[in-house]
Amino acid sequence: MDELTTSPRYQRLADELAAAIHAGRLPSGARLPSLRQMADQRKVSLNTVIGAYRQLEDAGLVIPLPRSGFEVAQRLQVPQRSLRDVPSAPTAPGQQAMMARVLAAQQRPQVLDLAFAGPRGAAFYPGPHLQRATAQVLRRGMATVETYARQNGSQALIRQIVQRGPRLGLHTVPERIVLTHGAMEALQLALRAVTQPGDAVGLEAPSYFNLYPLLASLGLQAIELPTHPQHGLDVDALATLLDTTTLAALVVMPTVHNPLGCTMPVAAKQRLAALASARRLPVIEDIVYAELQHTEPLEPLLKAFDREGWVMVCAGFSKTLAPDYRIGWLEGGRFSERIALLKFHSSGAESRLLGDSVAAFLEAGNYEHHLRRMRRLYREQTGRVRQLVAQHFPPGTLATEPTGGFLLWLEIPGVDTGQLFEQALAEDIVFMPGQVYSRGARYRQCLRLSCCQALDEHYVAGIARIGALARGLAARDAVPC
Incomplete structure (x- = not known):
C-alpha cells in the first residue's frame, strides 16, 4: 500500500503545506490560516492542524507569532552555480x-x-531491534563465532541486498556482490580493480574529503570536475574533458551527494551512463546516502541505467543501521571477479555474525519502517x-x-x-x-x-x-x- 494513503492526516497536511512553501506558493512572511480556520477549511480536527503546524515548525518552515498564529519563515537562497571554475591556488x-x-x-x-x-x-538507529537480531543469530549456533568466516560468508545478507536492490533500480545477482569493511573499503577495492599508479581519476568538486588521501595512497591523480550544487556533476564538462584527457575511473555520488546533498536528474544519469559505456569509462558510484532520500518514491541510481557493467556501486549500513558493525558492500559490474580476488588478498572476509545479524534485521521487515x-x-x-x-x-x-x-x-x-x-x-x-x-x-x-x-x-x-x-x-x- 502507498505510504501516502496510510500516513496520518496531520502528516499529509504538513507535507502539502511544505510543498507549497518550497514551491514559493506560500512565500516568506505569508500568514497561515489560524488553527480553527484551517480545521474548518480542510474539514479535519483541530488536533490534526496542530500536529501539522508543529511538524512545519520543527522543520523550520514556519515560525509561531505570539498570539497571532504562524507565518512562513525567512528562506535562505540556495547556491546557483558550481565554484569549480573559480581560480584557486593548490593547497x-x-x-x-x-x-x-x-x-x-x-x-x-x-x-x-x-x-x-x-x-x-x-x-537515529534501531538499536534494540538490531540487538535482538544479533542475539537471535547467536542462539542459532556458536559456529558463527568459532570458525573463520569465508569470503561473503553471510549469504543471507547478500540475498537481502539483491532483493532490496530494485527499490533503487539496482538489478543484480549474488555473484556480483562483495561484502566489505564499510563503504570506504568498497571504494578502495573498486579503484584498485581499474587503476594503476600514475592514472588520473575524475572526482566531483566539491568532493568527499577522504577521496583525496585515498587516491594519493594509491598513487593516483585527482582531476576535479564541476558539480552544480543542485544538479550534480556537469556531464557536458566530463565529455569535453574526455576528449583530451584519459581517465582510468570516475568517482561520483549522483544520488544525495556529500557534501552538497543534491541528486542528479534522471536524464543526466542516463546521459552519464551512456557516456561511460561509449567511452568504456569505469564509474564508481557511492550510494551511502541514497536510502535516506527525503521524498518517495526514491530516485533511481546511476546503476539503474548501466547496461554493460561499467558502473560499480559502493554502499553500506553505517549511516542508516549499524555504524560500528562496519558492514559495506560492492556491486562490481563487469569487474566483479577481480574485485572478489582483491578482497580475498587484502582483508579476507567480513564477520559472518555481524552480516547475518544485519540480514536478520532486514528479513524481519523493520528496515523500511526505520528508513521512512x-x-x-x-x-x-x-x-x-x-x-x-x-x-x-x-x-x-x-x-x-x-x-x-x-x-x-x-x-x-x-x-x-x-x-x-x-x-x-x-x-x-x-x-x-x-x-x-x-x-x-x-x-x-x-x-x-x-x-x-x-x-x-x-x-x-x-x-x-x-x-x-x-x-x-x-x-x-x-x-x-
Whole structure:
C-alpha cells in the first residue's frame, strides 16, 4: 500500500503545506490560516492542524507569532552555480592539515561536533531491534563465532541486498556482490580493480574529503570536475574533458551527494551512463546516502541505467543501521571477479555474525519502517538548521536544500571559513571548513554542517555562536582600510 494513503492526516497536511512553501506558493512572511480556520477549511480536527503546524515548525518552515498564529519563515537562497571554475591556488598540504585538526578536535569530549557525518543517539538507529537480531543469530549456533568466516560468508545478507536492490533500480545477482569493511573499503577495492599508479581519476568538486588521501595512497591523480550544487556533476564538462584527457575511473555520488546533498536528474544519469559505456569509462558510484532520500518514491541510481557493467556501486549500513558493525558492500559490474580476488588478498572476509545479524534485521521487515522514519526526521532537521542559519548567519548566506541525508553546505560571501573554523574551535565548536573538499582554496567561503544529532539547546547555541562569529568576520572585512 502507498505510504501516502496510510500516513496520518496531520502528516499529509504538513507535507502539502511544505510543498507549497518550497514551491514559493506560500512565500516568506505569508500568514497561515489560524488553527480553527484551517480545521474548518480542510474539514479535519483541530488536533490534526496542530500536529501539522508543529511538524512545519520543527522543520523550520514556519515560525509561531505570539498570539497571532504562524507565518512562513525567512528562506535562505540556495547556491546557483558550481565554484569549480573559480581560480584557486593548490593547497593540498593545507587541506590535509585542516582535516587533521578537525579529527583531533573531535576527540575532545567538551567539543560540540557539527562536523562528523555520523548520526549520534538512540533516536537515529534501531538499536534494540538490531540487538535482538544479533542475539537471535547467536542462539542459532556458536559456529558463527568459532570458525573463520569465508569470503561473503553471510549469504543471507547478500540475498537481502539483491532483493532490496530494485527499490533503487539496482538489478543484480549474488555473484556480483562483495561484502566489505564499510563503504570506504568498497571504494578502495573498486579503484584498485581499474587503476594503476600514475592514472588520473575524475572526482566531483566539491568532493568527499577522504577521496583525496585515498587516491594519493594509491598513487593516483585527482582531476576535479564541476558539480552544480543542485544538479550534480556537469556531464557536458566530463565529455569535453574526455576528449583530451584519459581517465582510468570516475568517482561520483549522483544520488544525495556529500557534501552538497543534491541528486542528479534522471536524464543526466542516463546521459552519464551512456557516456561511460561509449567511452568504456569505469564509474564508481557511492550510494551511502541514497536510502535516506527525503521524498518517495526514491530516485533511481546511476546503476539503474548501466547496461554493460561499467558502473560499480559502493554502499553500506553505517549511516542508516549499524555504524560500528562496519558492514559495506560492492556491486562490481563487469569487474566483479577481480574485485572478489582483491578482497580475498587484502582483508579476507567480513564477520559472518555481524552480516547475518544485519540480514536478520532486514528479513524481519523493520528496515523500511526505520528508513521512512529517518527520511522524515532528517528532512525536518535539515529544514530546522536552515532556519537557524537564516536567523543567525550574515545576510547573503546561501545554503543547500538537500534531497536526502543530513548535511548542509553553506556559502558565506566575504567570510573565510578557515578563520571562522579557528575562532569556533577556540570556543569548542567544530565544523567542516570548505577547503577540505578540494585541493584548492575555491571553497574557502564554504562549510558543511551535520544535522544528525539532537537539535537541543547546546546544538542551537552552537549554530548561533558560529553565526555570530561569521557576522563579526563579515563586518570586519567590510570595513574600508
